[in-house]
Amino acid sequence: MDRLDGSAHLMIVSDLDFTMVDHLDPDNLGLLRFNAMWEAYYRQDSLLVFSTGRSPTIYKQLMKEKPLLTPDIAIMSVGTEIMYGESMIRDEDWEQYLNKNWNREIVTEETAQFPELTPQSETEQRPHKVSFFVEKIKALKVIRSLSERLEKRGLDVKLVYSNETALDVLPKGAGKGQALAYLLEKFKVDGKMPVNTLVCGDSGNDAELFSVPEVYGVMVSNAQEELLRWHAENARNNPNIIHATERCAAGIIQAIGNFSLGPNVSPRDIRDFQKCKVEILNSGHEVVKFYLFYERWRRAEVAKNMETPKLIFFPLGTFVHPSGVEQPVNHCIDVMARLHGDKQGTNYRIWVDRVSSAQVGSDTWLVKFYKWESFGEERHGCLTTVLLSSKAKVPDGFTWMHMHQTWLGGSEPEDQTNWLF
Numbered sequence: 001m002d003r004l005d006g007s008a009h010l011m012i013v014s015d016l017d018f019t020m021v022d023h024l025d026p027d028n029l030g031l032l033r034f035n036a037m038w039e040a041y042y043r044q045d046s047l048l049v050f051s052t053g054r055s056p057t058i059y060k061q062l063m064k065e066k067p068l069l070t071p072d073i074a075i076m077s078v079g080t081e082i083m084y085g086e087s088m089i090r091d092e093d094w095e096q097y098l099n100k101n102w103n104r105e106i107v108t109e110e111t112a113q114f115p116e117l118t119p120q121s122e123t124e125q126r127p128h129k130v131s132f133f134v135e136k137i138k139a140l141k142v143i144r145s146l147s148e149r150l151e152k153r154g155l156d157v158k159l160v161y162s163n164e165t166a167l168d169v170l171p172k173g174a175g176k177g178q179a180l181a182y183l184l185e186k187f188k189v190d191g192k193m194p195v196n197t198l199v200c201g202d203s204g205n206d207a208e209l210f211s212v213p214e215v216y217g218v219m220v221s222n223a224q225e226e227l228l229r230w231h232a233e234n235a236r237n238n239p240n241i242i243h244a245t246e247r248c249a250a251g252i253i254q255a256i257g258n259f260s261l262g263p264n265v266s267p268r269d270i271r272d273f274q275k276c277k278v279e280i281l282n283s284g285h286e287v288v289k290f291y292l293f294y295e296r297w298r299r300a301e302v303a304k305n306m307e308t309p310k311l312i313f314f315p316l317g318t319f320v321h322p323s324g325v326e327q328p329v330n331h332c333i334d335v336m337a338r339l340h341g342d343k344q345g346t347n348y349r350i351w352v353d354r355v356s357s358a359q360v361g362s363d364t365w366l367v368k369f370y371k372w373e374s375f376g377e378e379r380h381g382c383l384t385t386v387l388l389s390s391k392a393k394v395p396d397g398f399t400w401m402h403m404h405q406t407w408l409g410g411s412e413p414e415d416q417t418n419w420l421f
């Protein structure tokens, strides 16, 4: 949260399953388009928040399976757990607050009276969330009667039904909406209220996000009946909520354009950067642009023309390979020439995460990011540092002076020789 000095230009608060992540898109193209846009234009001055029903255990699983960016804040277990930054520091004040009128034992005792309720896996049972599966036709009746019983025993609870199958019992003050309201209040106290907030969701437990005052909202095109119904009954006249025509992450990009919240063209959708000048010299954009070029180079989606690689790199520069071996850039350019098309027709993809940059001289920037590539079932990543100069030979662009990479914990390939940049 302290990453930004002032207010975030945009804060995106997005659900994960079937909102940020499209489980029906094996190539993750919508997500990769969003990622490129976020790192190129938003990472430096905006905040990314994931708000999911997943517990930390299966949240981390998804982060490994899909090319998800590292969020600034993760709200998990249907708004009952809030964690900050990459090291996922828990908000203990929030959990303290949720203890009010909550008693997990009473909840388990009472829910045990309902044979219609099948407990979810052990990982999904959390200090402030007790979770079940229940068939759609039985859900309404169970919810009514359970909520009466818990009330009689003095608990203030909230029952959230999602995806026409999952029932969560939470403290009344919990939920995705309340967790977001809590965060916004914290920002307000710190004088860092985001300029704009966009909430994104697809199912029942996301409905609360759309009731938070003064936020923009997008229900992705594939949103479920239960959310659309909630919208029709409660928020139909709110012009700040749209039902996108695009699925998942593409729907989020669409909403950014619809509400004019900032740049809404993903660099992934630009085939020719020469024809598309970005006015501001932006190191995030430079890094995204280079790795898109590099991905297309290896997939043979750009012509094998050595002019561009030669133009990007400072000929006397060095590349410190993640294995620790230092290589002259000229040698790397020769290697790159040989790699053209080596991943043609495959699912090879590259994305960058957590791009941050510091100006270290009148025309030089030190840029740091995670560079990931995936190929088949394999996925490898490097912490990457690049020294960029805006002075040299590229008009309106950067020259890559020096690059240094270190494997990200446990992600090094068995054969390191094929790794470049």
Ligand SMILES: [Mg+2]
Pocket (backbone or CB within 6 Å): 015, 016, 017, 018, 019, 201, 202, 203
């Ligand atoms: Mg969802």
